[in-house]
Amino acid sequence: MTVQWLADKAWLGGENLAENVLLSVEGGVIRQVEANSAHPAAKRINGVTLPGVVNAHSHAFHRRLRGRTHQQGGDFWVWREMMYETAAELTPDSYRALATDVYREMLEAGFTAVGEFHYLHHQPGGVPYDDPNEMGHALIEAATEAGIRINLLDAGYLRGGVGGTELSPVQLRFSDGSVEAWLERVSGLVDRYEGEPSVRIGIAPHSVRALTPEDLRKVAELRDSSLRCHIHVSEQLAENSDTFEATGMTPVQLLGDCGLLGEWTTAVHATHLTEEDIAALGESGTGVCYCATTERELADGLGPSGALRNAGVPLSIGTDSHAVIDPFEEARGIELHNRLATGRRGELSASELMAAATSGGSNALGFSPNEIAVGAPADFTVVSTGSRRTQDVAAEGRLQQLLYTATNADVSAVFVAGKQVV
Ligand SMILES: [Zn+2]
Structure with a gap:
């Protein structure tokens, strides 16, 4: 009809x-x-x-922290400890209920699709649930119940830091133990949701902190599959300095070295980049997802969005920690942060910002262009x-x-x- x-x-x-x-x-x-x-x-x-506006980067459970982390001061790493306390408490049932509310809030704010960057996989201590994808199913059920399209970007998180740091007790919930076990679990999700028009599965190596270069090369073998790849990149200066110390490369250079740059990949945040990083992202067609309200909330810094646009990098938006859920605030935030960083107004036009909020996001998630x-x-x-x-x-x-x-x-x-x- x-x-x-x-x-x-x-x-x-x-x-x-x-x-x-x-x-x-x-x-x-x-x-x-x-x-x-x-x-x-x-x-x-x-x-x-x-x-329809698209939220290309979400961690649904961070919604619990909204308005509750402003007295403690400190930096991103202090905030992360508070976030980990919340991560330690959730069960599949409580996460399903929380995520259903978050996705309803997204819909009411205008979002029609979400990229859920999901790393809270296992029971406290790291023991898998009877179905090792129970948490992922809970998120997809929440999205379906609310009525929003979802790409469940299943994250791999295998080590505590660049130098091979042990996982902390909370981080054990994130880890599958090996890159093979993680990719095997993801293939179960891919099979289960094949053919569902409003559900997609993606692959999300958490960051160059959480996976070794060898692990990242394994992920790169999937580049010709239908999966989209999302990864946090250079959100924090400490990630850059640790990576440089260990490998002699920036995180973007390391991703290039491991075969992960390309049109299938979205770099989330991309805040602290060199000129060479910007050129490499542009030449490879790698996308960048900005999460302006979270980046200002966490004192991350101002990303070079104007320079990335000039290099031909496709942009998208995400509400990430859900400090607020507002597509207009995210879209104009890309340009407003660029003004603060450069002292110039209007490098990105309104139509470019609206494209980032719509077709940029659907492309990043592998849905038909919005x-x-x-x-x-x-x-x-x-x-x-x-x-x-x-x-x-x-x-x-x-x-x-x-x-x-x-x-x-x-x-x-x-x-x-x-x-x-x-
Ligand atoms: Zn994130």
């Missing part, structure tokens, strides 16, 4: 919004897009319709222009005013595969 909507305004690409856009949807896919339509029977969508175009999934995020805050943001038909003004509270409707879920 074909359903037809008439969007008041919609972003079809470029810096301006189109008006009176007819959207015909069948089987969860967009079949027709026609601007300046006067279709009499179509159901009207008020406000501005965007392609855009308002024939053949694309009918995933839409609708922004109300009826509040005092947003009442004039679409008046001139410019995307930038919406992008720099709207918040998660302005999302009035969300569609996934043609069905309204918010």
Whole structure:
């Protein structure tokens, strides 16, 4: 059955919004897009319709820390101890309940898909559950229950630090013991969810801290599979100095050396990069996922997003620790952090930032590109222009005013595969 909507305004690409856009949807896919339509029977969508926004980097359980870590001071590593206390407590049931709430919050904020970077695999002490993928199943069930698409990026975490540091007691929950055992467990997930349209599985070597170069080379053997690869890269200066001391390379150089750079890979954070790193990411087509609200919350630093864009690196966004869950704050945060780092405004255009929040994310997760175009999934995020805050943001038909003004509270409707879920 074909359903037809008439969007008041919609972003079809470029810096301006189109008006009176007819959207015909069948089987969860967009079949027709026609601007300046006067279709009499179509159901009207008020406000501005965007392609579904995509959250390419999430750790669902970090939501528990929201607003609770601001008195202790310190740096990322102090915060990590608090995060590990939360990680020590979760069970499959409590994690399923927590993640269902988090994914509902994401949908209400406009996100139609999530990349869940999942490393909390085993029981306390590291003993696997009866089904070693029980925690992963709990996350996929939570996403399905909430109605959001998910790529479960299953993380490998095998050592405590670059020098071969032992795993801490909490980190034992993250570890499969060997790269072979980890990849074997992931292949079980791939088989189980094959053919599910809203579920994908990805591979996520946690970082160059958590895996040896030999392990990373094993992961690189999967590069021609359908899996997407995500990895935390250079979020912290200590990772860079430890890696350089051990290998004589930056983390990006090490990934290149191990065969992990390329279009299938997304480097998460990419905060502290050299010019050579930026060039290597660009030449290899490796993506970068920025998580601006988490990066500022954790005092990570300001990533070189303008230089990466100039090098041709595809960008995406993620809410990571869920300090806030707001796609507009993440998207404009890429450019606003770049302003603080460079002293220049407007290196990234509104349309580039919106592309990072939509098709950039779906590409990073291996879903069909989120855009308002024939053949694309009918995933839409609708922004109300009826509040005092947003009442004039679409008046001139410019995307930038919406992008720099709207918040998660302005999302009035969300569609996934043609069905309204918010
Ligand atoms: Zn992360």
